[in-house]
Each structure stands twice: as C-alpha cells, then as structure tokens.
Amino acid sequence: xxxxxxxxxxxxxxxxxxxxxxxxxxxxxxxxxxxxxxxxxxxxxxxxxxxxxxxxxxxxxxxxxxxxxxxxxxxxxxxxxxxxxxxxxxxxxxxxxxxxxxxxxxxxxxxxxxxxxxxxxxxxxxxxxxxxxxxxxxxxxxxxxxxxxxxxxxxxxxxxxxxxxxxxxxxxxxxxxxxxxxxxxxxxxxxxxxxxxxxxxxxxxxxxxxxxxxxxxxxxxxxxxxxxxxxxxxxxxxxxxxxxxxxxxxxxxxxxxxxxxxxxxxxxxxxxxxxxxxxxxxxxxxxxxxxxxxxxxxxxxxxxxxxxxxxxxxxxx
Numbered sequence: 427x428x429x430x431x432x433x434x435x436x437x438x439x440x441x442x443x444x445x446x447x448x449x450x451x452x453x454x455x456x457x458x459x460x461x462x463x464x465x466x467x468x469x470x471x472x473x474x475x476x477x478x479x480x481x482x483x484x485x486x487x488x489x490x491x492x493x494x495x496x497x498x499x500x501x502x503x504x505x506x507x508x509x510x511x512x513x514x515x516x517x518x519x520x521x522x523x524x525x526x527x528x529x530x531x532x533x534x535x536x537x538x539x540x541x542x543x544x545x546x547x548x549x550x551x552x553x554x555x556x557x558x559x560x561x562x563x564x565x566x567x568x569x570x571x572x573x574x575x576x577x578x579x580x581x582x583x584x585x586x587x588x589x590x591x592x593x594x595x596x597x598x599x600x601x602x603x604x605x606x607x608x609x610x611x612x613x614x615x616x617x618x619x620x621x622x623x624x625x626x627x628x629x630x631x632x633x634x635x636x637x638x639x640x641x642x643x644x645x646x647x648x649x650x651x652x653x654x655x656x657x658x659x660x661x662x663x664x665x666x667x668x669x670x671x672x673x674x675x676x677x678x679x680x681x682x683x684x685x686x687x688x689x690x691x692x693x694x695x696x697x698x699x700x701x702x703x704x705x706x707x708x709x710x711x712x713x714x715x716x717x718x719x720x721x722x723x724x725x726x727x728x729x730x731x732x733x734x735x736x737x738x739x740x741x742x743x
Contacts, residue, residue, distance in 0.1 A: 428580060430573050430587045434545070437588050438553050446470050446583075448562040448576045449549065450590025451541040453514050453599050453616055454569040454705070455576050456485070456559030457584070467528055467558055473583035476565040481531040482558040483516050483599070484538050487550035492538060495556070497522050500604050502626045509625050512542035514595050514616035518603030529558055539599055545590045561598065562587075566648050568708050568740075571596045575709050596702040597732060602629070614735050616701075618728035647705075649712035653719045653741040655734075662720045672716035674707060674737075676700055676724055687714050697729035704733060708740070 428448065431437070440447050441458065444466045449458045457474060459466035461484055471478055486492070489507040492499055496519035499507075503517050521536035530536050541547065541559075550557065561569040562576045570576045571593040600615035602622065609629045611619055623629050651672070656662040660682035663671060671685040676697075678690045689707040691700035711719050721737045724730035 427577060427582065428584055428587050430577070430589050432589050434549055434552060434588070437549060437586060440586055441466070441553055441555075441557070444469075445585065446473060448570075448573070448580075448584065448587040449546050449557070449559060450573075450588060450593065451485075451543045451546055451559070452594040453541075453597060454571055454593055454595075455562040455573065455587070455590075456557075457562040458485075458557040458559040460553070461526075461529065461556040461558055464526065464528060467526070469584070470558060470560065473580070474560065474563070474565050476560065478528070479531050480565075481533060481537065482529050482560050484525070484529060484536060484556050485541050485546070485550065485559050486538055486556045487547065487554075488512075488540055491556070492519070495522060495524055495536060495538065496520060500607065502604065502607075502609055505625050506602065506622065507540075510617060510622075511540040512547065513540070514542065514599040515539060515622075516599040516601045516613075516615075518601065518612070535603065537601060543590055543594075545588060549588070568647055568649055568705050568712065569598060570709075571705050575706075578709070578713070592706075596705055597736070614732040616732075618732075620728050647708075647736045648740040648742075649708050649719060651712050651716055651719050653721060653737075655721045655723055655737045655741045657723045659720060659722045666718050666720065669717040670715060672711040672714060672719040674711065674719060674721040676722050685720075687711060687716055691733075697724060697727055697733060700724065701729045701733055704736060 444463045446459045446469045459470045489511045516537045516539040518535045525536045573587045576587050595616040598615045600617040601613035611631045672687040673685040675690050677695045691703045724733045
C-alpha cells in the first residue's frame, strides 16, 4: 500500500527516478509522472488500467511555460490563462515535438493546465519538469479528493501519496479548446461556462462521449456499486425497496421509504456546494454496503450540468 508523506524531497526523488506518485491538486488527486519519462508514463497507464487511447493532462508550473510546449497560443487562450491560471481550467493547444505522442494518444493537441495547489506548485518548481497527472483512480472509477481515497483505491502500484488535504474544488478541471477560433468546452468541470463567457464571449459546449479526450469515456467517475440516476427519487426507491438502497439527494427532504443510507449533497441548497461534496459522498456510499445507489438528477443550472454529466457517466454500466 502507498505511504502518505508531506516530504516533497521524497516525491521529487521518486519522479526523477522514473517512478509515479499521487499528488494533490485543487480539483482531485492525480497520479503523476515526469512528462519526459516514457517508462513512468507507461506506469501511469498500467496502474490506472487506462487505455493508451485516452490522453493525459500535462501540469506546468506557470503560464509562461506554455510556449515551450505548443506551436501557438490563441488570443482567447491567453485571456483565459491570465484569468484562470493557476486554476481549474485545462486548455487544448497544438502541441510541438517536445510533447510525446504517448501523452496525447497520437493527437496533435495537448491538454495543459497550471494547478492551484501550493504543495503541487512547489513540487513543480523543485522538479522543474512538467508532470502528467490524470486522476489517481483506476480507470472509470470515482476520482479521489483525499489521500485516504487514493489509499482505498490502490494496493502496491506506486510507493507514495503526497498529502495535501481535501481538494478545494472536489471535481475535475473544465477542458476548453478552439475550433476555427471558436471556444469549445469539451468537459464540464470546476469552472462554469458562464464564468468563462465573462472574459471571452460565447462558449460552445460539445457533447463528447469518447476516449480521445481526458475524462470523456461514456462510463467514468463510477463507484463499484451499481448506480441509477432518476428524476423521480421516490418511484425509484419503491422499485428497489427489497434492496439495501443508498440515496444521493440534492437537498434534504422526506422520502416515500426510508433508505438504508442517505446523503444530502447540499444542506444549503446550492449546486456549487453539491458539486464539492459529490465525489466524497459517492466514495462513502460505495463503502457502506449498499446494493444500489439511487442518484437524484439535478436542475440544469451552471453546476447542475456538471453534476448531471458525472452522474450519467457513473450510471453507465
């Protein structure tokens, strides 16, 4: 089982020796490898059981590093970098020859971001090489938002988890790219579309269910326990009344039948709060011995859209 450590020097030594480690970010914990190490990157794919057709996000230490790794930086991308980096926005660029095809699954596009976590920013400064760092979970499983989640998900695939506390956002980064200079969101995440549009105007959402972009497999973010998503939570509970039911609710309310376990994602009734609590709640229910997790569909506001995206992927069997 991996050891939890706060010693950055230990983590640096692992990375420069072509090993992989789990690291904290403000979004979720990532499974990190040196961008320059083919052997370490392959260990990431192997540990996660992730297909090589699914590309990786590259984490860099600051926005001034971008032109080392890309052919050009569109004007709107520069605006987004100024506003949201460090932060939970991943931007797709045309890669240059420094970026290994292994990282991008053969695509000409590379996904870059600057994480907004002090410990990981310090790590990036000390190692002075970008890190690939997909979420530190087996492929299709729930992303981890604490070091304990990482420990629960892995056995002996790597040696260390860098302790960084609970992740501030608790959900993956938003992924944006450009097609014919039009900004396209390919993955909904911690930064809402409305927030992005304040700075660059109209943004288009592309419905992507494919493995050629990070985090866009049809089945993803999924507990081991069977999941269903529903607009009518009471009807669904009655349908499965003979099973041990775990229920994931938006707000607190009375139910037709009392389930075995219930989690209210937002005691204060906001989708932003619910988004933060989503993964931790799914991890908890997954370990509580329920037979099925019934998940309430959310209103399609800015963050409800993100939650519904994750719930749909979690319920795809």
